[in-house]
Amino acid sequence: MKWQISLLLVLAVSSTVKAENKTEPFTFVDEPAQCFVREGYPCAVRSLEPLRLQRGDDIYQFAAETSVVWLSADDLRVLEGRIWIEKSANLSLHILGSDVVAVDGEFLVTREKDQNLTIMNLNGSVQFPEKGFLKSEALPVGFQNWYGRRGTSGVVQRGVLRPIEVP
DSSP states (O other), X not given: OHHHHHHHHHHHTEEEEEOTTSSSEEEXXXXXXXXXXXXXXXXXXXXXXXXXXXXXXXXXXXXXXXXXXXXXXXXXXXXXXXXEEEEOSSEEEEXXXXXXXEEEEEEEEEEOTTSOEEEEEEEEEEEOOSTTSOTTOOOOTTEEEXXXXXXXXXXXXXXXXXXXXXX
């Protein structure tokens, strides 16, 4: 009985966004209720099925069961799942903790089970902050890397830069 009430509450606060062709609705849940439409921050969004959202000029495609939090219009934290950032301009993307990279362009971002964030540069540029990253840190178009927590030495943990793997 409790799970049925919870389901009703979730459905009550869900919002509907029309697809690009305006005929097929996709569903998501935002918290606080209606924060995405009202552009209130912070705004947590969870896609219940594949979803396309636009925030200003930025365009996002969510896989089902993807959760994010917009801390402001240009400040995004991916909590879980996979998101295709189809178009972005000066978007701050949180890795873990307070570490943020600035992205412009097209990216595929995945928050993995181990909490690492994988960023695939499809057609964009990434700016890394000086603190915790190498001065020559880069993520060229066509490459991917995972990023994790800041270690005790103050350096952000990350994988080895490699070409994008097609599953």
